């Protein structure tokens with residue numbers, strides 16, 4: 001795992017955007033795996049700036065997001081589809097028809113998950129996957145469990161995740177208790193992965209990821225088994 005330690009959040013955001021910009025220049029028709037959460041917001045802002053300046057274009061890019069609350073409509077202002085529109089897609093020249101987020105209203109989530117993974121494969125696989133880390137070390141919504149799913153699936157959310165994510169909702173009772181999420185296999189098939197982490201609150205998880213040991217109880221550590229992962233952290237996340 002390659003580690004890039006940045007001075008602060010802004011530098012981390014720029015470093016992440018730079019890696020994506022390089023890929024877009026090299027492979028304009030690439031497939032991006034995208035993440036939500038507050039961590040990548042600054043990087044998305046940087047990408048929108050580069051797009052507006054004509055440095056990069058997303059017009060031939062296909063994207064697949066990691067996860068979505070369940071059940072939640074894509075029009076809900078806390079849905080991850082809404083988040084992606086507001087924080088990135090509305091500000092870049094991407095064709096929204098080619099942006100994908102797991103369906104938070106799927107009647108048959110298992111079937112939807114299979115179709116989602118098949119669509120990723122049909123698009124040629126993910127060239128670059130962006131990840132954040134949950135406070136408990138989860139990637140996407142692969143919560144601490146003895147067994148994890150390989151493919152996109154419906155999952156329950158732990159109390160700590162519901163609590164952490166309640167800051168975006170009017171009350172904790174409004175936070176969905178389930179989500180549809182890419183599984184570990186869907187994520188590990190990406191050719192390249194960048195993981196962003198910022199702030200003291202992520203230090204324990206970053207330290208665990210750097211411990212050299214792998215556990216399904218902290219799905220971020222599974223990335224230690226991937227050949228091309230860059231962990232981009234700010235000083236606070238790195239040093240605690």
Ligand code: GLP
Pocket residue numbers: 035036037038039040066067131132133134135138139140141161165
């Ligand atoms: C959610 C998402 C994760 C994300 C995590 C961290 O749980 N499912 O993909 O990495 O939040 O969020 P934040 O970046 O706000 O700390």
